[in-house]
Amino acid sequence: MGTKADGTAAAGAAAAATATPSVTAPSAPGGAGRRGTVFGETMLGTVRLDGEDHSRRVRLDLRVTADRVMRPLGTTAARASGRIRVAGWTDDARAEGELEISPLARRRIRYRISFTAGGRRFTLDGWKSVTPRRPLTSMTVLPFTLYEDGARAGGGTLRFPLATGLLPFLASFRFPRGTGSAEALTAPRWKGEPGRTEVWYTTLTDPATGAGLWLHHELTAPADGSEAYAHGWAAVFPEHGPVRHARFGPAEWTPGGAGFTADGVEAVPGRLTGSAGALRWDLTERAADAPLFTFPRWSWRRPLLPAAQILPAARASYDGTFSYGDTTLTPTSAPGASARIYGHGNARRWAWLHADLGGGDVLEIVAAVSMRPGLRRLPPLVFLRLRRGTRTWPRRVERSAAGWAGLGRFRAAVGLPTWTVSGRAGLRRIRVEVTQPEDRTLALDYTDPDGSPAVCRNSERADAHVLLERWWFGGWRTEAEWTLDGTAHAEVGTR
Template sequence: MTRGTTFRETMSGTVRLDDGRVRPVRLDLRASADRVLRPLGTTEARVEGRVRIAGLADDPRLTGELEISPLAARRIRYRLAFTADGRRLVLDGWKSVTPRRPVTSMTVLPFTLYEDARPIGTGTLRFRPVRSLAPFLASFRFPLRDDPDALAAPRWKGAAGRTEVWYTTVTDPATGTGLWLHHELTAPADGSAAYAHGWAAVFPKEGPVRHARFGPLPWTPGGPGFTAAGVSAGPGRLAGEAGAMRWELTEQAAGATLFTFPRWSWRHPLLPAAQILPAARATYDGTFAHEDGTLVLEGAPGASARIYGHGNARRWSWLHADLGGGDVLEIVAAVSMRPGLRRLPPLVFLALRRNGRTWPRRPERSAIGWAGALRFRAAIGLPTWTVTGRAGLRRIRVTVTQPPDLTLALDYTDPDGSHATCHNCERADVDVRLDRWWGRWRPEAHWHLDGTAHAEVGTR
């Protein structure tokens, strides 16, 4: 575990396109580095945010890289990719740092705009110290960083009655198709040999939902993640086949680790189960072949998550929603199978990462409440379920709709041999309303996703 660095930056200026038109440009960026900035060295950082070019682009899913080397290389370089009317563009430029003009050289960014490696415009962006310096400095954070590769490693140490899951959900931006890859290790409660199994499913925008299973297969420990007979889900790569489905994907983390459950519950498995996202957001490239064709993914948004515990809940609901602009919402609401807990309402674990910060600050707040127990509530059902709650000066209402024709029902087998049924939809709709208390409740943010959320309801 190490310290990282995050900060926000806003720049504005103009770009002259190759047809002679001059357009205003604005960048709102969030940078994230896996280490503390090194003033005398070079620091690489990931960038995400929003780009607006008047009449050409307004993309809240900008991604890219930032090279911060003000003394070693005397430059701060930006390479940012975004979409404009279906065209994939890249903004490439750098601030040339010099002691002769320290303020100007640190605040002026000349750049070139490319499409398919062909320059289509040039421009200049400026950081405005008078109005932007204070929020820029206030945005710096030095959070603890977990190693995503280490979090992908198997947790199981040979105990009976355990299950461990690696799962990935993706939305293809070109076709609107949703994908679900599920990899599971099951160690039966009766002490018999552990086995690996799983499935793949495709949720097209038009046409039926299809899925195929693989396994059960012998479990072979020692890999960096899930590995069984040619099917793998490890750091940066997913590959395998199930029935007529075959996939070969690379994964690029685009967000820090998100602990939906308390951090201690992953390190010390005292709860019936715990879930984490080694990268709260990620992008995927590669191919996914199925009966009706082959998807070619390029920068497809999604996420991979982990579960470790004793089995499935009595009832549960789950949501992963990429809200755009780097914001993400993760929800797990569940009723435990343990005696004494199974009669309680669903415990809600909710994590909203917005503007680089996670609310509620601690996962326990949504599960057991704050200034009153069970302040977060879930109404689990189909095709619509809801979660509402309040922590501090904010309250939230989440409404999830899983269209019946886009929801896949699959059987789960717990380590004790009991069964549960999950109803999964990788093209769900979600409406999220966030309010803040300013003497009265006032709207703070609203998101609506049409067919790009990932959701599930489990029953017995």
């Protein structure tokens, strides 16, 4: 994960682009303070692939995010992510793309959704042609064409099921207040104060090989007022073979810029490049979800607490290359996320989990024990954020850490090779069990701004089991259950 937030904080280009100009979707919903739009949509239909003499059934489930409240009289650009299922051909839970919503100004609602089938990348390109003569049909029927590398690969039609889909569609609409773009949240926070640390870190899983990747970029401003420096490391966790890692820096830190830039290493919006020892990487990053605040969002806007953590995009996909020794990985639409930390240093003891649960669902956990005197003997304070579709649970981030007046806090049992988190909020309860096998775990030393040491044990190929239950008519019933085998990202830190 990188430098962990001190527990004290708890107390307080697709092929079809040749047809028509592409839509540029925002990187995150809304600018700071401005409301955006989020909704879910399901469409059903058929597709006929070129070269086949029969049609296949299609189901498309999307989560759509716009950076402003939709304008019926104007044009709204939005980002879409979700799942596409084509009978006997593909089931891709990481489909992503963009929408142009312009029912009156341009009389169309255009969809461009990219997905993977049989290891090949396709784009679904189509639009609803809105007309006042057939308002219902034109708003619910989506003719589309499939493209692969600029060439037609098939065509079909999707329809919005009014009878079964209208109520869930209307109920899914949310107008969240904007948290700022991913680009703004990636910009450096440090203003020259001593005793600070700032981290940019990225974790992802290469779907072709099962390898986990970890890129850690850190700015450290020593507490004694000496010159700040930049450093970090990269690590690869192959499915077969030992974990490999190498460090870069320390190097001079140059203020300004869009993210981390030092010693030939960059972590800036949309791009990760650099080298460390025998490791080389060049990756592009595409945000697939809105920012997620693991700690209260005010603690990031106003750095009054010892530390805070955020994910500029709760989910992202990565393409490019990562080389180590004689091996070169070529991730394609690899799932992962990039996160940020700003604070005074590491917690006394901590655990961290990032789990892409598929279908647009994601779970982030930080459990930490504070370094402050008097709080060191308290159990770990837990920050847990489960995003499912358009909603994040618990509704308030403080709920898992503080409960109600200290009662009902979530609990963490931190250890190795297995650690757990459990808790209840409202009518739901959750239990998370994370396993970090020793042969898939890397131990690394940290140094806080005050010079004190810490050790983290990180695995980018951890296992996790997540059980979510809901109270229903007098008993607990399973609402969702996920099992991740070697695709969870986890860490345990100690002093």
